[in-house]
Structures are given as C-alpha cells and as structure tokens.
Amino acid sequence: MLAPVRPAVPRRILIPLIVACALFMEQVDSTVITTSLPAIAAALNDDPVALKLALTSYLLSLAVFIPASGWAADRFGARTVFRSAIVIFTLGSILCGLSTSLADFVLYRIIQGMGGAMMVPVGRLVVLRSVPKSELVGALAWLTIPALLGPVMGPPLGGFITTYFDWRLIFFINVPIGILGIILATRFIENVREEDVPPLDLRGLVLSGIGLSGLVFGLAVLGQHLVPYWMAAGVTLIGAIALGFYVRHARRTPHAVIDLxxxxxxxxxxxxxxxxxxxxxxxxxxxxxxxxxxxxxxxxxxxxxxxxxxxxxxxxxxxxxxxxxxxxxxxxxxxxxxxxxxxxxxxxxxxxxxxxxxxxxxxxxxxxxxxxxxxxxxxxxxxxxxxxxxxxxxxxxxxxxxxxxxxxxxxxxxxxxxxxxxxxxxxxxxxxxxxxxxxxxxxxxxxxxxxxxxxxxxxxxxxxSGRGKPEAKPDTLPDPRGEVNAGS
Missing domain, CATH: 1.20.1250.20 (MFS general substrate transporter like domains)
Structure with a gap:
C-alpha cells in the first residue's frame, strides 16, 4: 500500500483540493439527474414522476448514514473511511448506470447516498485534522466550491450529456474521478484516528435515522407534491416525533451519535x-x-x-x-x-x-x-x-x-x-x-x-481570522505538519 508522502504543494492547499474534488463529485451527482429524469424513465419503461423516488432515496440515505460517519472515522481512521466512501460512491455510480428497472435504480441511489454520507463529513474532518486553525479559513474556503458549483452545474451538465450522449454516462464519469481520489487520498492523507473511541450509539442512530429520514422525505414530498398531502404530513410528523425522542435520548447518553x-x-x-x-x-x-x-x-x-x-x-x-x-x-x-x-x-x-x-x-x-x-x-x-x-x-x-x-x-x-x-x-x-x-x-x-x-x-x-492570537490551549487542534511541512 502506498504510504503518505510529502507533497510539493503545501498541505493547506493540496488536502482541501483532494477533498473538494471528492465532494464536488458527490454534489454534482446529487443534482445532475434532475434534467435527465424523462430520458431515464423512458429507458427504464417507467413514469418520470415515479423517478422522483431516486432523488428522495438519495436524500434519505444521506440523512440516515451521516450521523455514523464521525464515529466510523474515529474508530477506523479518517483516511480509511474517506477512501471507503469514495469506493462505495463509485460502485453505486456504476450500478446506477447499469440499472434496468426503477427498483434497481432506487436501490443503487441509496448505495450512492451511503458513500456520499460518509464522504462529506469525513472529508471535512480530514481537512480539520490536517490543517492548523490559523490556516483553516483559507483551507475551508476551497471546500465551499463543491457546495456552490455542484447544484449549479448539475442540471445543465445532465441536460447536455443526456441530449448529446447517453444518460448512463452521467454515472460512468464518476469512475475515473473516484479512482483518482482513492490514489490521492492514499498518498497524501494521513490516517488520523482517536485512541479511545466509545461504542456506537445504535439506539440513537435508529432514532435519528427514522427522524431525519421522515423529516427529509416528508419535506421533500410536501414541496414537490409526489404523494397526498396527508401522507406527506404524516411522514413528517413521524420524523418530528422520532427526533423528539432522540433529543430525550441524547440528553441521557454520554456519547450520542449526534452530540447535542x-x-x-x-x-x-x-x-x-x-x-x-x-x-x-x-x-x-x-x-x-x-x-x-x-x-x-x-x-x-x-x-x-x-x-x-x-x-x-x-x-x-x-x-x-x-x-x-x-x-x-x-x-x-x-x-x-x-x-x-x-x-x-x-x-x-x-x-x-x-x-x-x-x-x-x-x-x-x-x-x-x-x-x-x-x-x-x-x-x-x-x-x-x-x-x-x-x-x-x-x-x-x-x-x-x-x-x-x-x-x-x-x-x-x-x-x-x-x-x-x-x-x-x-x-x-x-x-x-x-x-x-x-x-x-x-x-x-x-x-x-x-x-x-x-x-x-x-x-x-x-x-x-488572524485578528487575535490567544494562547494555545492544550485541548485545541495541534499543528499536525511538524517538520514535514515546515517549509511550506
């Protein structure tokens, strides 16, 4: 396995760029299919309205699996989880491009969401643990690019590819990007992990999963009117109730999956x-x-x-x-x-x-x-x-x-x-x-x-911000660069 090496580009720039590329892939993919739904529906012999399930299933997957990402990064290492997330997301992309039915497509979008749920917060964690606080503003600035470019580029890119090529290419173009991300993460990102990791809060994960998925799905269909209003309102209510139980649970649990x-x-x-x-x-x-x-x-x-x-x-x-x-x-x-x-x-x-x-x-x-x-x-x-x-x-x-x-x-x-x-x-x-x-x-x-x-x-x-220089505290982030990047 390739070990992390000293990059020619400063870590405060290189690592955010590596993470930003992965996040960009996820952000574009989450919106790129919106203009391609009619073509996908025709290829799968289904109703375009029914294809909206592909959008909501992706959101549900994100909402359910994001809370476990922080624990997984602490337990197995940020690089390991980030790299695994890219693999899962890329695999989900390939499967989406090979879909032959609506059920297949929705299932594979859920797999993509699992990878995306880990890729976004863990990618940000990689940057936070690799760059000193004094340089975080500049480093995190690069991570806003995917959030800003992805939703804007997704629809026109999807329309262009669908019009002039084939809708399946939308998902296949993620493959070379994913492979490159895996190689760069392996070579340049350290596998930072916590020494003392508490057990996973399974009860909290279930409650937050039901609550967040119910809330996200309910709000999504309320805005798009894909199901009757009473059904959307009922799902939203169930999500809100589950989140209420989660708040009660989190107050009594030392290591809640979402730490209130x-x-x-x-x-x-x-x-x-x-x-x-x-x-x-x-x-x-x-x-x-x-x-x-x-x-x-x-x-x-x-x-x-x-x-x-x-x-x-x-x-x-x-x-x-x-x-x-x-x-x-x-x-x-x-x-x-x-x-x-x-x-x-x-x-x-x-x-x-x-x-x-x-x-x-x-x-x-x-x-x-x-x-x-x-x-x-x-x-x-x-x-x-x-x-x-x-x-x-x-x-x-x-x-x-x-x-x-x-x-x-x-x-x-x-x-x-x-x-x-x-x-x-x-x-x-x-x-x-x-x-x-x-x-x-x-x-x-x-x-x-x-x-x-x-x-x-x-x-x-x-x-x-650089407007003050308070004394360093023992529990704040140390400068992880050490002697390796002293000349950056």
Whole structure:
C-alpha cells in the first residue's frame, strides 16, 4: 500500500483540493439527474414522476448514514473511511448506470447516498485534522466550491450529456474521478484516528435515522407534491416525533451519535442554528431559479444552466478574498451584515423578467454568488473555532446533518409557495408572478439568521481570522505538519 508522502504543494492547499474534488463529485451527482429524469424513465419503461423516488432515496440515505460517519472515522481512521466512501460512491455510480428497472435504480441511489454520507463529513474532518486553525479559513474556503458549483452545474451538465450522449454516462464519469481520489487520498492523507473511541450509539442512530429520514422525505414530498398531502404530513410528523425522542435520548447518553451538547458552544451553535436558517434560502435557489428561467423566460435547460453558472464565478473570486475580509472585519461583522446582504441578492431574483438584460441578471448572480460563498466560508470556519480535537468528528457529523436538512427545507419551502400560488389556476401552470413571493419569502427566512449571529461574542473566531492570537490551549487542534511541512 502506498504510504503518505510529502507533497510539493503545501498541505493547506493540496488536502482541501483532494477533498473538494471528492465532494464536488458527490454534489454534482446529487443534482445532475434532475434534467435527465424523462430520458431515464423512458429507458427504464417507467413514469418520470415515479423517478422522483431516486432523488428522495438519495436524500434519505444521506440523512440516515451521516450521523455514523464521525464515529466510523474515529474508530477506523479518517483516511480509511474517506477512501471507503469514495469506493462505495463509485460502485453505486456504476450500478446506477447499469440499472434496468426503477427498483434497481432506487436501490443503487441509496448505495450512492451511503458513500456520499460518509464522504462529506469525513472529508471535512480530514481537512480539520490536517490543517492548523490559523490556516483553516483559507483551507475551508476551497471546500465551499463543491457546495456552490455542484447544484449549479448539475442540471445543465445532465441536460447536455443526456441530449448529446447517453444518460448512463452521467454515472460512468464518476469512475475515473473516484479512482483518482482513492490514489490521492492514499498518498497524501494521513490516517488520523482517536485512541479511545466509545461504542456506537445504535439506539440513537435508529432514532435519528427514522427522524431525519421522515423529516427529509416528508419535506421533500410536501414541496414537490409526489404523494397526498396527508401522507406527506404524516411522514413528517413521524420524523418530528422520532427526533423528539432522540433529543430525550441524547440528553441521557454520554456519547450520542449526534452530540447535542455541542450546541453549548456559542460559535458552534451560531454556525448550526444560524447557518441552517441561512441555507434554507440558498437551498431553494438551484430549484427555483432554473424553473423560472425555463418555464417563464422560455430558456432551454442548457441555456438557463449556463446563465446560473455565473454565480459560481462569483464564488471562485471570493476564494482569494475571504481570508483578508475576515481578518479585516472579523467573523461577527461578516456573519451579521453579510447574511442580510446575501439574502437581499436572493430576493433580487424576484425582480427578473424576460425583458431584463441577461448581462444584468448575470451581474446580480455574480455578486450573489460572491457574498453567499463568503458567508459559507465564515460559517464553515467559525463552527469549529472552539471545538476540541476529541469533539471534532462529532461536530462534523452534526454540521453535515444540519446542512442536509436545511437545504431540503429550502426546496420544500419554495415548492410549497409555488404550489400555493398556482393552486387556484386552471391547469396549474406556473407564471412569472408566482416566483416573486417565493424568492422574497425564502430570502426573508435566510435573513432571520442574523438573530443567531448577533448573539456571538464580538471577538468570536479571533484566532482563525488572524485578528487575535490567544494562547494555545492544550485541548485545541495541534499543528499536525511538524517538520514535514515546515517549509511550506
């Protein structure tokens, strides 16, 4: 087996890039099939509406298996689990490309979700344990790229491949990326693990699995109206009840699979609670904006995808400015003021009309992508500012679960608003006026995150932003580079 070697590129850049490539594969794959469902349904001789199960099954798999990822990384090593996650995800991709029925396709999407559930939080954990806190802002900035590019690139990429090639290629292109990720992880990532690992909280895993899967599935079908309302509401209620039992269980369990005690840390609580509220509006964007551009502007899926891709350019520009901005203004100011500014850019989508110059639309999307990416970078960093190394794996699992649920809630919320707006219309055809309240409502929800950020101390995350240099604490993350990367 290849042993980790000293890279020519600094670890603070190389490791985040390796992890980001894997996360990008997962993020693209989770959205790439949305424009390809009719072609997949025709190939599998099934109804396109029934193919929506492939989307919800993937979300369910993520929600169920993410909580166990932190324990697995501590028990077997972050590199081992991260590498295994890539293998499972790649295998699931191959099987999806070979599917011959709806049942096969749904099952293989669940396998993909198992790999994705481990790949996302453990990949973030690899970075957190490989890069010192003083360099985390710059390192974590790279990890926001998959979250920003994936949902934007997925639909146009899926439409392009399906139109000009074959839908099965959507899944087969993951194979070379997965193989490369396995090789790079083996050579450059250390297999860091915890010495004293408590037993897995099986009861908590079952309760959280039922609760999260019920909540995610219920919210997803509420937003998309795939099943009767009473059934969706019932599933959501079951999920909420199970989560209530989990909260009771977690308070009595020393090593709960989702450690609610972490919410006692002000910076972590603000990142989870405020970040989840903020991501509701962001989660609605990849669903609502292409829908508006295609159904009311008359743009093709590929054309609308190329236009929305501009927001990713703004996110990329931000990568070179995030650290200086946080160093200049600090986390408190950035999170508070930028949450409102980013929400305003989400609301600005309500002003678009078919007569609006595409250059103006692109400019708004470019700036919106910049400020949303800045908020993501600040949130991803501040979440771990005061988390000890022993708590790090549980913290990454917690954050990943919160992100998945909040993004799903964004899609559900904007879907419910659009459904309500067209409910009294013959044929239920969506019109441009339906999107105005949808964008305004989700933007207003995102702006509510300011109340969580306002409660943060003014000097929160000073060590990470470079605005302060507090004395090192024995329970904080050590600099793992040692002499190996001393010259980086």
């Amino acid at each position: 005690k972490l919410l006692r840390i002000p910076t972590f609580r603000a990142a989870v609670v405020g970040g989840s509220i903020f991501r509701i509006g962001v989660g609605a964007m990849p669903f609502a904006l292409p829908l508006m551009l295609q159904l009311t502007f008359g743009l093709s899926p590929f054309a609308s995808g190329m236009l929305t891709f501009v927001s990713s350019a703004g996110a990329l520009v931000m990568k070179t400015t995030a650290a200086p901005i946080l160093r200049r203004f600090g986390f408190w100011r950035v999170l508070v003021f930028n949450s409102v500014l980013s929400s305003a850019f989400i609301a600005a989508n309500a002003l678009f009309t078919p007569e609006t110059p595409q250059l103006a639309i692109a400019a708004v999307l470019l700036m919106g992508g910049f400020f949303r990416s800045l908020e993501f970078t600040a949130l991803n960093a501040i979440a771990y500012a005061d988390v000890t190394q022993q708590e790090m794996s549980r913290a990454t699992s917690f954050v990943s679960v919160a992100q998945q649920v909040s993004l799903s809630m964004g899609v559900a919320l904007v879907g419910m608003v659009l459904e309500y707006m067209r409910s009294g219309r013959p044929g239920k055809v969506l019109e441009l006026s339906d999107f105005t309240p949808a964008f305004v409502i989700v933007a207003a929800v995102s702006a509510l995150s300011i109340f969580s950020f306002l409660r943060l101390p003014r000097d929160a995350g000073a060590e990470m």
